[in-house]
Amino acid sequence: AQKITQTQPGMFVQEKEAVTLDCTYDTSDQSYGLFWYKQPSSGEMIFLIYQGSYDEQNATEGRYSLNFQKARKSANLVISASQLGDSAMYFCAMRTGGFKTIFGAGTRLFVKA
Amino acid sequence: EAGVAQSPRYKIIEKRQSVAFWCNPISGHATLYWYQQILGQGPKLLIQFQNNGVVDDSQLPKDRFSAERLKGVDSTLKIQPAKLEDSAVYLCASSSPFRTAVRDSQEASGNTIYFGEGSWLTVV
Numbered sequence: 240a241q242k243i244t245q246t247q248p249g250m251f252v253q254e255k256e257a258v259t260l261d262c263t264y265d266t267s268d269q270s271y272g273l274f275w276y277k278q279p280s281s282g283e284m285i286f287l288i289y290q291g292s293y294d295e296q297n298a299t300e301g302r303y304s305l306n307f308q309k310a311r312k313s314a315n316l317v318i319s320a321s322q323l324g325d326s327a328m329y330f331c332a333m334r335t336g337g338f339k340t341i342f343g344a345g346t347r348l349f350v351k352a
Numbered sequence: 353e354a355g356v357a358q359s360p361r362y363k364i365i366e367k368r369q370s371v372a373f374w375c376n377p378i379s380g381h382a383t384l385y386w387y388q389q390i391l392g393q394g395p396k397l398l399i400q401f402q403n404n405g406v407v408d409d410s411q412l413p414k415d416r417f418s419a420e421r422l423k424g425v426d427s428t429l430k431i432q433p434a435k436l437e438d439s440a441v442y443l444c445a446s447s448s449p450f451r452t453a454v455r456d457s458q459e460a461s462g463n464t465i466y467f468g469e470g471s472w473l474t475v476v
Contacts, residue, residue: 245394272463282441284395284467291463330394332465339408340385340447340465342394 241266243333243343251349252321259306260316260346262331268292271335273314275305278328278345287329290314318348326350354378356468358444364474370432373471376425377446383407385465386419386429387443395443401427434475441470 242265252258264273275287290298290305298305306315318325328347334340357376365371377384382403387395398417399409404424412419416435421427431438447465 243394274465276467282470282472284443284445286464286466289463334447334463334465339397339400341397342387344394 241268241333241335241339241341243331243341245331245343245346247346248344249347249349251351252318253351254323255320257317257319258321258348260318260329260331260348262314262316262343264312264314264331264333266333266335268335271333273305273307274332274334274340275303275314275316276330276332276342277325278330280327284330288316321350323350323352356444356446356466358442358468358471360471361469362472362474364476365434367436367475368433370430371434371473372431373429373442373444373473375427375429375444375468377427377444378466381446381448381466382424383447384421384427385443385445385447386427387445389441389443389470391440398429398442431473434473436475439473439475441472443470444468 244263247261271292273290277285277287288298288300288303288305290307297307302319304317326349328345330345331343359374363371384401386398388398389395398412399419400407401421404421417431419429445465445467
């Protein structure tokens with residue numbers, strides 16, 4: 240069975256510091272993709288970053304990077320230099336070769352001034 | 353490029369009434385998803401279409417929920433009769449066919465799932 244696990248219901252980080260949001264996944268598929276989305280209080284789902292299962296390098300997009308450890312089945316999101324606007328819910332998601340896409344329960348990030 | 357369009361944005365109905373939500377995906381996107389997101393939880397996949405065929409509807413409560421994508425473009429999600437526990441945001445999303453082996457970020461963006469703004473349902 241496919242599963243996404245986010246074990247941190249809430250996280251606090253000081254402004255300008257880095258923070259890591261954890262995500263582990265389970266799938267028997269060899270081909271899959273991993274995503275992170277941000278959901279502010281307005282409710283929209285904003286795509287942040289993508290990592291393919293065959294990608295050898297960790298994905299990076301501006302202040303976001305994905306720490307992909309395939310053997311451990313983890314895909315942690317690292318946000319560098321946190322900003323107040325980063326306060327939001329963050330969801331990890333997985334899309335498999337069978338096209339099904341599932342989401343984790345999310346982590347709420349609070350950035351302190 | 354226009355994004356995923358959803359309507360209505362907000363709906364309040366009484367239990368046992370019916371409601372329908374409409375979604376128009378990004379032009380050219382073959383895959384369309386309907387997710388249910390209850391407050392404080394992650395999105396739960398209700399149904400996934402590839403063109404006009406159903407890929408997965410294992411979590412769709414078929415006794416009350418139905419969805420169609422007749423021409424492989426826009427889609428409608430219906431709830432009849434509604435229950436109090438159906439109060440949630442119904443998110444529609446779309447994407448291109450999945451490719452795992454991509455060479456650069458531009459190709460990777462083709463795997464991205466784009467969401468609409470959601471349809472907020474309150475059942476009273």
